[in-house]
Amino acid sequence: MGIGEDSPASDLVDRASSKFSKSLSTFTGRLEIGTLFQNVLGETRTVHYVILGAAALTALGTLGAILSLSPTVWAMAWKGSASFSSDAGTFAVPWQTRLGILALAFLIPAIPTFLVYQVTKLDSSFRIAERAAIERQVLLATTEKRLQKGIDRILASARQRFSAIDRAYEIAALSFKVSELSRELTEVRSLTTSTGDIAIIGSRQTKLTENSTEIHIVDQKTAIEKLIVIIHLFDGVAYWEFQSSTLFVGPDNVSDVSLWRLLSTPEARAELERFDVVIGIGLQSKTTQLDQNLSQQRAGFLCSGLHGLLESNAETQALGLDVGAYQGALSETENRQDPTQRPVILVGVDLIDPNVEYSKFVQELLSSVRVSGLDLGLFENLSADKYPLWIPPPNCDTEFSFMNRQREN
Numbered sequence: 001m002g003i004g005e006d007s008p009a010s011d012l013v014d015r016a017s018s019k020f021s022k023s024l025s026t027f028t029g030r031l032e033i034g035t036l037f038q039n040v041l042g043e044t045r046t047v048h049y050v051i052l053g054a055a056a057l058t059a060l061g062t063l064g065a066i067l068s069l070s071p072t073v074w075a076m077a078w079k080g081s082a083s084f085s086s087d088a089g090t091f092a093v094p095w096q097t098r099l100g101i102l103a104l105a106f107l108i109p110a111i112p113t114f115l116v117y118q119v120t121k122l123d124s125s126f127r128i129a130e131r132a133a134i135e136r137q138v139l140l141a142t143t144e145k146r147l148q149k150g151i152d153r154i155l156a157s158a159r160q161r162f163s164a165i166d167r168a169y170e171i172a173a174l175s176f177k178v179s180e181l182s183r184e185l186t187e188v189r190s191l192t193t194s195t196g197d198i199a200i201i202g203s204r205q206t207k208l209t210e211n212s213t214e215i216h217i218v219d220q221k222t223a224i225e226k227l228i229v230i231i232h233l234f235d236g237v238a239y240w241e242f243q244s245s246t247l248f249v250g251p252d253n254v255s256d257v258s259l260w261r262l263l264s265t266p267e268a269r270a271e272l273e274r275f276d277v278v279i280g281i282g283l284q285s286k287t288t289q290l291d292q293n294l295s296q297q298r299a300g301f302l303c304s305g306l307h308g309l310l311e312s313n314a315e316t317q318a319l320g321l322d323v324g325a326y327q328g329a330l331s332e333t334e335n336r337q338d339p340t341q342r343p344v345i346l347v348g349v350d351l352i353d354p355n356v357e358y359s360k361f362v363q364e365l366l367s368s369v370r371v372s373g374l375d376l377g378l379f380e381n382l383s384a385d386k387y388p389l390w391i392p393p394p395n396c397d398t399e400f401s402f403m404n405r406q407r408e409n
Helices: 008-041 045-067 071-079 095-182 259-263 266-273 294-310 358-367
Strands: 081-083 090-092 186-192 198-204 212-218 225-233 277-284 317-325 345-351 389-391
Touching: 095 186, 095 198, 095 212, 212 358, 225 358, 259 266, 259 294, 266 294, 266 345, 277 294, 277 358, 294 317, 294 389, 345 358
Parallel strands: 277 317
Antiparallel strands: 081 090, 186 198, 198 212, 212 225, 225 345, 277 345, 317 389
16 A cells, blocks of 8 residues: 655655755755866866865765665665565555656766766866967977077178178268368378277468367267367477476577467467367476476466466366476487477367367377477377376466566576
């Protein structure tokens, strides 16, 4: 005789089915969470193992719930009926309930197996995709290196071509500059300075002297002038008097010469005031009785005179430069005097580039110039291991005043 669905056995089966449904719902929820993590994290193996672990725990939990039930319940689900005790009758299990329990009993082991298969397949796909990505990355890196090498070769070739063009331009610009100066100067020559610049040296007549040495310092790459140095040599006009630091003589070594009257003319002042710096060179000839201070005193005397002459022009600075005594073969004595060995020299510097350190240029350029038969490089303080002494105001003779000084008889 059948018993209705409100019987204890039916309720037991319903509770077991409810527990399994809850476990399946929990498993499905965990699977959806695992899928969400998989999408967010990009199908990483960590997510795969998390999903597999969650499924295994869900399956174990479901199995535990089912196994905790009475074996009688499983027997009823399998046979479709069960006998009451004391032959009181039988209980018939509805086919829908049997079908649900048997389906769930099949799905319990099938779901983890299917899940393991899917996760393993996904992991295999991940590994294949990972290898493909690595291969693409290696290929991309190799291609990038090849492209970079090709680009570097192209750029290197282009640099060489542009460098050759630039060098040709530099040579042409420099040649044009030399040609331009050759039309203005005589006896033009050029040399390379220690800074890598080009010094173009020539001669010309100025308002001060008939034969001045003019030096143009030109940037070797751009052919742009940095400064102009003009060495005014009063050859045939004025020389230092023998052993004197304040008096000048003519080429006959006897006649008095007023250098300051010559420099005070409007033409001479205009010539001097066009420079940024005017330098009076202090030197002395090679003699048996050498006065170690004479060249310095002469530089100070010229510095003082130029400073007084140009003090109204704030844009021109006056300096003295002590180059010392001559060290060459030429010499003189008191009984055998040669005024050409003690020339009066003024140097004008026109700073086209105000940032140029002209002092080094002046020393180097003076060393390469020959005036009045003397190599200036043979003066003591212009030699390679020494430096000339610069004498600026007020260290020069501040008591200097313009007047005609006569030699004592």
